[in-house]
Amino acid sequence: MKKRGRGIACMWYPIGFTVAANASAAVVKVNEDGTATVLTGTVETGQGSLTVLGQIAAEELGIATDDVHVVSADTDTTPMDTGAIASRTTYVTGNAIRLAAEKAKEILFQVAAPMLGVKPEQLEARDRKIQVKNYPQRCIGIGEVANHAQFVMGQPALGSASYNPHTVSLDPETGQGKPFATYVYATQIAEVDVDDETGEVEVLRIVASHDCGTPINPMLVEGQIEGGISMGIGFALQEEMLFDKNGKQLNPNLTNYIMPTSLDMPEIEVDIVKNFDPTGPFGAKGVGEPTAVPTAAAIMNAIYNAVGARVHSLPATPEKVLAAIKVARAKQLAKPKAKALAKPKAKPAQKRLAAR
Amino acid sequence: MAQKSNKQSKRMDTPMSEKSRPVRSKKSAGIGLPLEGSGTLRLPAVAKQVPFPIEALAPKVRQQTPAVGQRATRPDGRLHGLGQTKYIDDISFPGMLYCKIKRAGISSALIKKIDTSEALAMPGVMAIITGKDIPVNSYGPSIKDQPVLADDRVFHAGDGVAAVAAITEQIAQEALEKIKVEYEPMPAVYDPFEAMKDSAHKVHAPASNIYATKLIKKGDVEKGFRESYRIFEDTFSTQMVEHVPLEPHCSIAAWDANGRLTIHSTLGRITLGRTDMARTLQLPLSRIRMVATIVGGNFGGKNEITQEPALAVLSKITGRPVKGTFTRVEEFIATTTRHPINMHYKTGVSKDGRILARKVRLVLDGGAYCSWSETTLGKACILSPGPYNIEHVHAEAFVVYTNKTMTGAMRGFGAPQVCFAYESHMDDIAEALNIDPLEIRLRNAFHEGSSSPTGQVLHSVVVKDSLLQAAERFGWKEIR
Secondary structure, three states: OEEEEEEEEEEEEEEOOOOOOOOEEEEEEEOOOOOEEEEEOOOOOOOOHHHHHHHHHHHHHOOOHHHEEEEEOEOOOOOOEOOOOOOOHHHHHHHHHHHHHHHHHHHHHHHHHHHHOOOHHHEEEEOOEEEEOOEEEEEEEHHHHHHHHHHOOOOOOEEEEEEOOOOEOOOOOOOOOEOOOEEEEEEEEEEEEEEOOOOOEEEEEEEEEEEOEOOOOHHHHHHHHHHHHHHHHHHHHHOOOOEOOOOOEOOOOOOOOOOOOHHHOOEEEEEEEOOOOOOOHHHEOOOOHHHHOOHHHHHHHHHHHHHOOOOOEOOOOHHHHHHHHHHHHHHHHHOOOOOOOOOOOHHHHHHHHHHO | OHHHHHHHHHHHHHHHHOOOOOOOOOOOOOOOOOOOOOOOOOOOOOOOOOOOOOOOOOOHHHHOOOOOOOOOOOOOHHHHHOOOOOOHHHOOOOOOEEEEEEEOOOOOEEEEEEEOHHHHOOOOEEEEEEHHHOOOOOEOOOOOOEOOOOOOEEOOOOOEEEEEEEOOHHHHHHHHHHOEEEEEEOOOOOOHHHHHOOOOOOOOOOOOOEEEEEEEEEOOHHHHHHOOOEEEEEEEEOOOOOOOOOOOOEEEEEEOOOOOEEEEEOOOOHHHHHHHHHHHHOOOHHHEEEEEOOOOOOOOOOOOOOOHHHHHHHHHHHOOOEEEEOOHHHHHHOOOEOOOEEEEEEEEEOOOOOEEEEEEEEEEEEEOOOOOHHHHHHHHHHHOOOOEOOOEEEEEEEEEEOOOOOEOOOOOOOHHHHHHHHHHHHHHHHHHOOOOHHHHHHHHEOOOOOEOOOOOEOOOOOHHHHHHHHHHHHOHHHHO
């Protein structure tokens, strides 16, 4: 019979390397028409990092995402970057790009100040214009300023900068220190059906509530969360590399190494927790890795809630779940009164779902 | 201009929802444009040519200011959708050769002899190299214990022993069969707990199999246990998994007449990659150019070089560009994987479910080489107590060599493993104390200014917010 259960898991996860320096450098060039080119040594690995980095540069320069072209991943042309690792791109590379864009913007302000009859400190960049703070009617198009800077003042607007997260090394005896500049937090709740005769687990729904500081691009944050959950489901229920007794892999192929497909994906509901990290670019932290962290834990707790069976080793294959169910039943028989807690929870959940 | 391009992007996006699905016709200029006549959908054997748009296709959301917070579409999204993204394997150069690597297939052995003569005599085979042809045959992000191609020892079954460059992939593959390697099997160890024993076979003798450790100590854990109302103890373990990126590892090495090397690679970290190339090939950094494109999935598996120095040496010998693309089998046997971790938890709690003390012991199966194990070890150890205020913490972690596929960086660096353990453990504690799982987490969760297990004062902490927000969305309280 299929039993329904729910499980909750929360987590914390750091941004960047453990203590070790993991710098990023960036160059931002404002073209003479007010568009911009960003040079970064990071590599787009499919997560949309270049879009996010472009948005950060655009925000600092007061222009639109589409006005920015990001050049990446060529050691001859792009500056040093520690790379797409440790959920650090938005935070570390993003900070470097923001700082570089700020420097380019300062040149624009210096050029625009006499044109507008104010001091550079009184200016801001917004909506593709350089304008006087609290008096936006007094403005010049950013393209005009950039053109003037380059061709009249001979002062092209470009900036370069680098960023390295602030850490304090760990005491070798006690491990005390500040290994990371910042952390993100998240909770996932899973709802599952467990067949108590076969041990098969079906994940029905996952609610994911993730902190990433300011979401620079909420759509890409959601994409990361959904992708991370699919990886988490594989880790929880299906994927396992097996070895024979001589250390040779038994299933090095996608026929026998089972990964979740779209058919295994549950309904996913994503929430981004409101947060702002003052050390991140526009309050942003990161989201890449943490999305895959709490999924397996939530599913295991849901299995326990459904059938009272605690799985101690991943993946929770039907064989392992069935074995755990048998252990749970044996325990229940041994002390019939004490452990009747887990079961009644399952029923109201079913009722509620039927009503939905 | 913006408006016009919007219109165009709409036209390109609509056809999938139209009733008449695209059929083969001369008129089908754009991808999937609705055409006259319905009939069954026939997929063309070769993808149709897509005309390049004259005007930039920029959806409105990319044109808005301020830029932060916009659901801006990715400039590479259209290319992915049209199947036009150029990955490394889509690139080829005139005269390019293909490389294949012979894998050991035995997990611990001494290489007595490698006979490449028969393979080298095959028509189309241009060069074959072994470990001795790599100028500095070792690499690794922390411990440089991994050879590009095996020297005289095999440490795991996926080790490469020889690399072939041939005019076609097929010939290179066939040449692997003709390479004769004589092995002398050696003792091996596969279980991390076995490997930790003094009597165990030393994978990288004379060094100990425990190649890195980590210790986090805060407060006095024994005192915490003495003050606890109840103590819970449990052990959890996880398996080895692969990253399985859609795109396998692929690189092309090419030298120019000035002796400058260009590597096109799927590497996610070109800065470190170039440093590794310079070291293994003994070249100044200025003579190496490393170029990446959009990587088809990394997840930590493409954080270090693999075959690149071998490709570079083959290219230098032959004077032609050399491409190497891993097969799916190689992705499993010859690239890094996620650490299996054995996790022992001992937790002391107060009557109202507050965690007073927690002792954690982690044993990570490190496989044959260090790779990113030190980082994984550190992160797993620091994160292992969970996002909870605990006064007394003792967390220790060990990573151990075994004669298995090396473990390394993978999305979460040990965090998914320890999260499974600390959160399973948490629910068991909650049930024993008859506290709701959400409630026990709220009672213990970090708050702004909490002190982490390493004594760091935490800022922008929203664990409780995320717990409450998820519970609200799920209907956690209603169901109870």
